[in-house]
Amino acid sequence: MAEPNMTLQNPTLQNPEQAITREQELIASVQRGQNELFYELVRPYERRVYAAAFAILRNETDAEDVAQEAMLKAFANIRKFRSESRFSTWLIQITVNEALMRRRRERTVVMEGIDERRNREEETGYAPREFADWREIPSEALERKEVRQKLSEALASLDRKYREVFVMRDMEHLNIQETADALGISVASVKTRLLRARLMLRDLLAGGWEQGWFSRLPFEKGNKPW
């Protein structure tokens, strides 16, 4: 993975009301034909679009290509966008569709067979393995590249179907129904997979303490539960 772009470009994080108003203005302008404003409209979401594609494809080149294709498709269909849904959700759903289509084209019969087996295994429950007091990882730790790397590795180690649901819900911030719609699965499946993904990540990160992943993190006073 290349050096990340750490700039927080989403204006909604700074002034939500102004950002939403500006976004609505941009949508209206592009719909009227001011095509040159489209990049300004989608720029706050370009990282999320890439992340959605990468969660499904697990390949940087494919993810970037699909992210670009999704943006072009959004541009081509911008006049069809209605404000009943959030623009970001619409954009992410287009991206997920593009990524799923790409994956379908490239999948092999063998992989389909494996996925079918895994679907049956989903019905069995998941029990947390790590019961030691949870040592909270503070958000400030994300400033450190090695921490982000370990979190990314833990996410990448999840089975595809758990990873996709987790990324859509907890990283892309789609709601449960939107996640189900985007991935073409039931709400019940989203909830089941989300539970397992969260518990598995918790176990993986709890194990990380024992392996020294986070041992050099600077904690503020009162943040040590042990």
Next chain:
Amino acid sequence: MVVSCEHVWQEISNYLEGDVDAPLRSAMDEHFLTCAHCKSVLEGTRNVIQLYSDERMIEVPAGFGRRLEKRLIQNSRVSGSRWSSWSAWLVPVAALALATAGLRLANSMTFSPPIKSELAQPAKDIPPDMVVLVAAGTRVFHVAGCGVIHNKDHVRTLTAKEAIREGYVPCIRCLRKYVENASAGHVALDSEAAADLDDDEDGHGGQ
């Protein structure tokens, strides 16, 4: 209502989503007060959600934004701002017009007979229904009784319009008045016809 640890684990995600009913929520709250393990699972799961929801967790390849912007700008130029929304329909209409024209051209080329002479052009004001004669192996059409018809044993009758369509040119002897009425562009036609006639005459020794 009392809940087991297993029940808490199965509902912990819904609990964090705010997607459990009030009695279950109360029971789980009670459980967390007394069960350190489940409390640890709750805190850990909440921490996981908090960490991964941070935008810093989304990493993109270097230059991703630049490349995306470049592609969008290129695309915008193609379908671009100079194309107002109302003119978008011009593309399919133009394509249809071109396709129609192409089809007509193809049809005309397909169904037109081969040109007998590269210089063949219809003479001016020649009556299209005039009955004329053409002989096999020649490029000239004549009126009946013309004295320079070559290969008289193999003539056929048709209208002037049909003869012209088949690429024949008028005889400058028997149809001179029509040739002379033709435009200056028909000078070459005259020469061609004359040459043809000369050939005919040479072959027949001046009938």
